[in-house]
Amino acid sequence: MTEDATPKESVRTEPPLAAVDMPLLRIDGVTKRFGGFTAVDKLSLDIRAGEFFALLGPSGCGKTTLLRMLAGFETPDAGRILLDGRDIAQVLPHQRPVNMMFQNYALFPHLNVRDNIAFGLKRANMPRPEIDARVAEMVALAKLEGLEKRKPDQLSGGQKQRVALARSLARRPQVLLLDEPLAALDKKLRENTQGELTELQRRLGMTFIIVTHDQEEAMTVADRIGVMDSGRLEQVATPRQLYEAPASRWIAEFVGDINMIEGQLESSEDHRLTISTRDAGTIVAAEPRQPLTKTTICVAIRPEKVKLSRRGPVSDAAGAIPMNRLEGVVTEVNYLGGVTTYKVKLDTGAILRASMANTARLDMNAYSASQRVTAWFTPDDCVVLEQ
Amino acid sequence: MRGVSKDGRWHLWPILRGSPPRRRAPQDDVRCWKGKTVSARRIFARPARFAAIAPYLWMLLFFLVPFGFVLKISLSQTAIAQPPYVPQFDLTQGWAAIQAALAELSLDNFKLLISDNLYVLSYLRSVVVAVISTAILLVIGYPIAYGMARLPRRWQSVAMMLVIVPFWTSFLIRIYAWINILQHDGLLNKTLLALHIVSAPVVWLSTDSAMYLGIVYSYLPFMILPLYATLAKMDPALLEAASDLGASRSKAFWLVTFPLSLPGVGAGVLLCFIPIVGEFVIPDLLAGSDSMMIGQTLWLEFFTNKDWPVASATAVVLLVLLLAPMLIYDRLQRRQLEAR
Numbered sequence: 001m002t003e004d005a006t007p008k009e010s011v012r013t014e015p016p017l018a019a020v021d022m023p024l025l026r027i028d029g030v031t032k033r034f035g036g037f038t039a040v041d042k043l044s045l046d047i048r049a050g051e052f053f054a055l056l057g058p059s060g061c062g063k064t065t066l067l068r069m070l071a072g073f074e075t076p077d078a079g080r081i082l083l084d085g086r087d088i089a090q091v092l093p094h095q096r097p098v099n100m101m102f103q104n105y106a107l108f109p110h111l112n113v114r115d116n117i118a119f120g121l122k123r124a125n126m127p128r129p130e131i132d133a134r135v136a137e138m139v140a141l142a143k144l145e146g147l148e149k150r151k152p153d154q155l156s157g158g159q160k161q162r163v164a165l166a167r168s169l170a171r172r173p174q175v176l177l178l179d180e181p182l183a184a185l186d187k188k189l190r191e192n193t194q195g196e197l198t199e200l201q202r203r204l205g206m207t208f209i210i211v212t213h214d215q216e217e218a219m220t221v222a223d224r225i226g227v228m229d230s231g232r233l234e235q236v237a238t239p240r241q242l243y244e245a246p247a248s249r250w251i252a253e254f255v256g257d258i259n260m261i262e263g264q265l266e267s268s269e270d271h272r273l274t275i276s277t278r279d280a281g282t283i284v285a286a287e288p289r290q291p292l293t294k295t296t297i298c299v300a301i302r303p304e305k306v307k308l309s310r311r312g313p314v315s316d317a318a319g320a321i322p323m324n325r326l327e328g329v330v331t332e333v334n335y336l337g338g339v340t341t342y343k344v345k346l347d348t349g350a351i352l353r354a355s356m357a358n359t360a361r362l363d364m365n366a367y368s369a370s371q372r373v374t375a376w377f378t379p380d381d382c383v384v385l386e387q
Numbered sequence: 388m389r390g391v392s393k394d395g396r397w398h399l400w401p402i403l404r405g406s407p408p409r410r411r412a413p414q415d416d417v418r419c420w421k422g423k424t425v426s427a428r429r430i431f432a433r434p435a436r437f438a439a440i441a442p443y444l445w446m447l448l449f450f451l452v453p454f455g456f457v458l459k460i461s462l463s464q465t466a467i468a469q470p471p472y473v474p475q476f477d478l479t480q481g482w483a484a485i486q487a488a489l490a491e492l493s494l495d496n497f498k499l500l501i502s503d504n505l506y507v508l509s510y511l512r513s514v515v516v517a518v519i520s521t522a523i524l525l526v527i528g529y530p531i532a533y534g535m536a537r538l539p540r541r542w543q544s545v546a547m548m549l550v551i552v553p554f555w556t557s558f559l560i561r562i563y564a565w566i567n568i569l570q571h572d573g574l575l576n577k578t579l580l581a582l583h584i585v586s587a588p589v590v591w592l593s594t595d596s597a598m599y600l601g602i603v604y605s606y607l608p609f610m611i612l613p614l615y616a617t618l619a620k621m622d623p624a625l626l627e628a629a630s631d632l633g634a635s636r637s638k639a640f641w642l643v644t645f646p647l648s649l650p651g652v653g654a655g656v657l658l659c660f661i662p663i664v665g666e667f668v669i670p671d672l673l674a675g676s677d678s679m680m681i682g683q684t685l686w687l688e689f690f691t692n693k694d695w696p697v698a699s700a701t702a703v704v705l706l707v708l709l710l711a712p713m714l715i716y717d718r719l720q721r722r723q724l725e726a727r
Contacts, residue, residue: 073627093630106628110646119642123633171632 022085024049024207025070025175030079030089032065032231039065041231042079047175052201052208054222056215058254062231063211067177070209071100083174094123099173103180105164107152113163114139114148120171134170141200142166158189165197169204178210182217194220215255219243227251243302245289249385252300259303259352262387265295272322272379275299279350284322285382296387305381306354308342308373324382326352326375330367342367344375454706461699462492472695496700506701509684510708516670516680517663520602521610524659525652527603528610532651533644535611536618543619550608550615562601562672569597569673598674602663610655617651618644661709681705 023046032040040062047053055063068074070081072093081089088096099120107116117138121131139145142162152160161181168176181197182190198221201208212218218225219239226236235247246252253260263277271287275297283299308330331351332343341355352375367373463472474488500506535546553561568574569591576588591597621644629639667682674680679687681701688698 071627071631073631093627094633094635098631100628100631102624102628104622104624106622106624108625108628108643108647119629119634120632123638167632 022082023047024051024084025209026080026082027066027070028080028082030066030069030076030081032062032069032074033077038231040069040076043231043233044079045226045233045236047207047209049207050205052198052221052223053210054218054225055209055211055228056218056225056255057213057228059213061228063228064179065231066228067100067179067209067211070175071098071177072096097174098177099168099171099175100177100179101164101168101181103183105152105160105184107160107163107167109152112149112151113144113155116152116163117167117170119167124171138166138170141169157185158193161185161193165200169206173206175207175209178208180212181210183212183214190217191220197221227254229254244383246300246383246385249298249300249387252383252385257303257353257355259301259306260298261301261350262296262298265292265297273384275384279348280324280326280346280352281348283324283382284379285324285384286379288384292384292386294386298385298387300383300385301377301381303341303353303355304339304357306352306375306377308344308354308356308367308375310371310373322379324377324379328352328373328375330369330371330373333367333369340366344373346375457699457702459492460695461496461703462494463696464491464493464495465694465696470695471693496696497704499697500700500704506681506684509679509681510704512678513664513666513681514708516598516602516666517660520599520606520663521656521660523599523603524606524610525656528607528614528655529648529652531607532611532614532618535615536621547615550611553608558605559668561605562669565597565601565604566592566672569600592673593675595674598670601669601673602666605669606659606663609658613654613658614648614651617648617654621647657713664709665705 025047027043027045027047029042029044030040031038031042043062043066055066057063065074069076069089072088072091076089079089080087083096083098088098108119111119114135117135118131121134126134135148139148142165144159144162144166147155147159147163150159152163155163161184165181168178178197182193185193194217197208201221208221210218210221219242222239224236224238225242227234227242229250235242235251237245237247242251242255246255249260252258261277261280261283263275263280263283266274266276266282268274268287273285273287275283275285277283277299280299285299326344326346328344328346330342331345332341334341335358337358339355339357341353344352344354346352354375459476460472463474465471466473474491476485476488478485531550535543535550538546566573570576571588571590571592573591575591576585579585579589625643625647626639629643630636634642664680665682666680667686670680671683671686685698685701685705688694688701692698
């Protein structure tokens with residue numbers, strides 16, 4: 001089902017002692033049930049050292065449960081969690097070389113910033129001068145200079161977030177787990193912090209696993225994203241693959257906006273599929289890499305790939321690319337600053353969404369409601385998915 | 388200046404566990420529309436001001452005014468009269484009479500309290516009994532409250548009910564029930580004899596053990612409830628954070644749970660310690676008669692000796708003794724906050 005399911009299968013058939021290619025963290029067939037509810041269902045995933053990995057999914061998909069199993073707060077009912085080749089599934093949380101940054105930070109309210117950061121170091125019986133040095137290092141890293149003596153309730157949300165980060169990094173964990181670390185911040189601050197987080201991760205070369213329900217956040221910070229639904233991984237891919245080549249209809253609809261046109265596969269020649277649809281007539285689309293097994297399929301087109309023009313696209317004259325052209329009337333225009341989104345009611349009655357970047361400040365040719373337009377897109381802009 | 392806030396209004400900090408002014412946490416992004424705050428203040432100003440005054444009014448009417456009477460009687464002399472002390476203020480007799488009465492007031496009763504061993508020993512015994520009882524209460528009450536706070540939600544209310552249920556029976560009846568259990572041929576001795584643990588009845592009643600038993604039994608809910616309240620509202624993520632950072636379960640308890648429950652410990656200790664110092668009924672019914680707590684001494688002065696002035700002086704000293712440590716504690720706490 002997942003994009004890289006095939007290479008993973010081949011890795012699994014190798015003898016386990018060939019640890020040269022071993023990932024830092026291997027989650028192997030892990031299952032967790034709460035009563036009759038299966039939160040995580042036979043999930044397998046490899047995470048490489050130094051990777052920034054995001055677990056993305058709707059609430060209740062099991063991503064937090066998975067993270068809590070990595071931290072040791074939940075014990076899997078089945079499966080193994082191998083960290084550096086050692087099964088840590090049954091190891092108590094305080095004995096794992098893994099640290100977590102909590103959703104609401106969970107800073108100790110009775111301790112000041114310095115003591116919060118030093119908490120984990122003291123538990124490791126680190127000598128006092130080393131603790132002082134490490135705390136100073138973390139304070140500098142998280143830009144907390146001058147706040148060492150403050151208690152958590154004297155800090156702003158952004159400052160608390162940085163203390164939590166410094167505290168979880170202080171022990172230099174092999175893997176840092178981040179549970180919705182930016183959810184409590186407002187939008188502007190969140191965007192800045194996302195940048196700082198990626199920068200920090202690259203600089204430290206540490207392995208980060210972040211849980212989030214915010215796709216933009218996952219795409220901004222992560223090298224790879226694992227999309228979860230109902231306790232299973234639906235797809236593991238880079239942000240670009242996830243957006244441009246979703247593995248299933250569910251993923252295509254979950255990540256970003258998309259137009260979904262259902263239809264029947266008519267013919268296939270020269271890597272071009274001809275699809276007849278009720279909503280948009282005949283569509284020519286590029287053939288997907290994986291062969292289709294069914295003829296009832298759907299064509300997915302991102303709104304920004306749909307272009308609008310008053311006449312048909314000029315490039316059609318060249319005749320090199322068969323273009324998909326749909327006639328309709330603009331029914332809704334939403335100006336969002338950077339982009340403007342349009343809803344076009346096609347002559348078949350279906351609604352097609354399009355969005356265009358506002359690349360010029362003064363746009364004399366902007367489309368307005370009730371204007372007749374041609375919506376067009378190339379076959380390569382279509383993603384063909386099984387229904 | 389202390390007591391006056393930035394907006395120039397007076398803020399009377401409560402005498403006892405007053406909440407000291409806290410430094411406001413800085414905001415990342417202050418989105419405060421002037422119009423909005425003003426209108427909010429206008430809406431809440433009046434009821435809020437009344438609500439702030441009400442406790443002080445209550446304090447004035449039912450504590451300070453009666454205390455004024457007691458203080459005045461403590462400065463008077465005992466007399467065979469109705470009421471049994473002189474001087475008595477008679478506002479109808481004019482200013483000269485009042486001045487004469489004022490001149491008659493003296494500190495003789497307080498001198499007596501210091502000079503007579505009986506009172507000093509009574510105070511000492513009261514404090515010792517209260518300290519020991521409070522310590523026992525804390526040791527018993529903390530684990531109970533801790534256990535309650537970790538029960539599943541729906542069982543917590545059941546546990547809470549079980550703690551409160553004894554209040555449905557009169558306090559006196561419960562103490563008399565203990566007399567029944569502890570007496571020579573009572574339930575306890577019968578059980579011990581039947582189980583062949585003792586060969587002859589043990590003297591339980593009229594001992595300090597019986598008194599401590601009675602005090603701990605009666606005051607336990609007052610220790611458990613504030614402790615439970617602080618423990619129950621503690622964020623479980625804090626314990627997870629502690630264990631994530633390498634603290635074992637017992638370390639996490641002593642480094643996180645216990646320090647965070649200290650306000651509850653303080654409330655429970657004060658709630659038990661103060662009334663136990665002045666406790667009269669339990670020592671009178673369950674303890675021996677060889678040494679008295681200050682409550683018993685006070686009762687003796689007031690009802691047996693009919694010496695209202697000395698009894699009043701005893702009460703005044705007791706109050707000062709109880710108030711002093713609390714004020715010092717409060718002052719220390721405030722200074723700590725201001726020093727930050």
